Amino acid sequence: MRYQILPSDLYIHNRQRFVKEMKPGGLAVFFSNDIMPTSADGTMPFKQATDILHLTGADQEESILILFPGAHNPRHREILFVRETNEEIAIWEGAKLTKEQARELSGIQSVHWTTDFEKILHTLLAEASSIYLNNNEHTRASIEVETRTARYNKWIRETYPNHEIDRSAPIMHRIRAVKHQHEIDQMQRACDITKAGFERVLKFVKPGVMEYEIEAEFAHEFLRNGSRGFAYTPIIASGFNACVLHYIENDAKCHEGDVILMDVGCEYGNYASDMTRCIPVSGRFTDRQKAVYNAVYSVMQDCMKLLRPGVSLHDYHREVGELMTKQLLDLGLIDKHDVEKQNPDWPAYKKYFMHGTSHFIGLDVHDYGLWHEPIQAGNVFTVEPGIYIREENLGIRLENDIVITNDGYHDLMGSIPLEADHIEEIMNS
Template identity: 50%
Template sequence: MRHQALDSKLFVENRAKLTSMLPKNAMAIVNANDVLPTNADGSIKIIPNADLFYLSGIEQEESILLLHPDAYEPKNREVLFLREPTELLQIWEGQKLTQERATEISGIATVKWLKDFPLALRDSMLSADEVFLNTNEHRRAAATVETRDDRFVSQCKQDYPLHTYRRLAPLLHQLRAVKSDLEIDLIKKAVDITRKGFLRVLGFLKPGVTEFEIEAELIHEYTRNRGAFAYTPIIASGKNACGLHYIDNDQVCEDGDLVLIDTGSNYGNYNSDLTRTIPVNGRFTKRQRDVYDAVLRVMQASIEGAVVGKAHRDWQHEAQLMINEELLSLGLLTKDEVAGHTREKPACKKYFMHGLGHPMGLDVHDVAPVDAPFAPGWVLTVEPGIYLPDEGFAVRLENDILITEDGPVDLMKDIPVEADHIESLMQEAAAKR
């Protein structure tokens, strides 16, 4: 693992929260993600299963966690199964977790090898009344590729057809939405790495550099701080910024254009998510500045409006109403168009067509109950934008916030966002070149 060792207390507490929600004599099982193939004999570096990591801190392939809190034998109440680090395996793939090291990471006392899993599973299955199994229930997931969890569900139902099976995902969504202090500290670390990357870009950007050179500056800063890209970065100059998920990042940044940078580092598998839109030459034009300030006002007001008890859809609608007024002032909407606004057909949709924000944590688009109001401990992104393909540019701004009883906390308040501040930093950097 690239990050420093995490306190196993985090995972011990997470398991305790989950097991307290399980019915009497129920068990739960979570599998690691697959190692995905590329071409020939290639494969992609494993991305840890977020649920398995949340409950154990384990990032190794093929791992399995079995929780049976009412098992007769205390040693069988939490069991972690790992690949056995044979000499041959370690020659070809490098160091693997020992049982002792896995206990240090997870706080789980009973760690066994995968060869012991079938017998241990049978023992627990024959004692449990209900079995909670996991699948990816993120509402935006394509779910077209069968996962290890999916295959395990099928195998369990085949081998133990008379058991009662239940969904684990709703319980984990409820738990993972509310971040503990330890989780918030990890997100703050990811945010700080992202801040360093953005400041590096402000000192680097000038007319003639390419989008991929900006990407290189970011990954340099993230890597040297034990981070990594939380997601494929969007480095979109000029009209490219009007494509919401533009990731080619292969064009030259021209004098007079804006470049939209949507990026974030992760740290310890916890993510950050930042968007800034900055002038390539260090100066906004008047039109660019007017649009920029409009988006900034909406972002700042939306941060203030993210309070405990608010429904996400109402928060989104409030932002749409604000964007309508800004678009009216910018000459992009008429009064009649604004007056005709409805929730189903927002007047601003041509210029602001996406969501205002999303939960964030172990996944960039993190899981949370869709019908739950904002609650203390939620971490959200706030990302309004205005997209003007006919004028050849777009502006999106994005900060990450923490919901608390005392109001929202802007986790990115130390990352420059005011236009004057951006221009000042870029001009200072240019003077030193």
């Protein structure tokens, strides 16, 4: 593989945390993603389902995991199924995991071919009283296709209607929210590669370049450093485009005097990074652009200080709103009357800062986490305040990824140029 494989003790640790939350008699099953078709004989690049990846490290299609901690036979307490390889597959697609490789990767000793799954599951369910089925229960998920997990879940419910069904998702959300040091190290690699891409772009940008040319510079640096590419569809938004929150066309020319908002991050070993930086096309911010930039920078620094173990995310976002309100008052974008008459459900600052400030990040860019529970050490968040002034063709957002520690935080992107003066210095060196 092009990325550094994480040690099997991570996956052993993750499975131990999962089974600790299971009810007696429960059997849990997890499925890989499909390779999705496009048209004709085309397919999309394979992207593994992150829950089975988190529990096994198996970055391969047609993989299945069974966890059955109460099984009478110790060899049945965790079983990994992988696609059987052969000479023809090795010639046309490349060799798949052998059973020995799967054992070494996952730390699971009982490895079978996927073709044995239904027979073995049938035998084990004679002992089990309930089945933990996994679903994508992310609050922002919108799924219009039938996934491999959905197909198998339907089959299990129909074939074993008398077994109690439990949900794996609440457990996965809990254990994935707190990152192991191995995961943090992988995310740091992703952030370091993102830094290399940004520094390359700072030397490249000048009036007249196209947004997609900047995207290409990032892609070049990401791929040459072992990443498979962007962790999400990149936003390279110059001028007014920066005021469109999910602008992804990246097809406009960058004009002198404009600011470019770049929301990009590479993935490394399936772990995401998520960075936003804003730079002046001409190499120098105007006084007004720098004032707005510094206002966002100030909010960002204060946001990081607010994220601590025990803090409520609801209270955090309320406090961020108060910080942003002060900055918008200082910039003259709102006045005291706007604040006094504001709708509590849509405060005055929302006119210029309409999105959330932080989200969980990990194997998914918008990772699973416990929004209703206090922040814990080991949570990893983005911090991304912004100000969008459509009438000035100016959008500024700044974003870093931070790990919550027992006594504060560690900024995974702390070495990436951020301050306005530093950006100008590099662009003009």
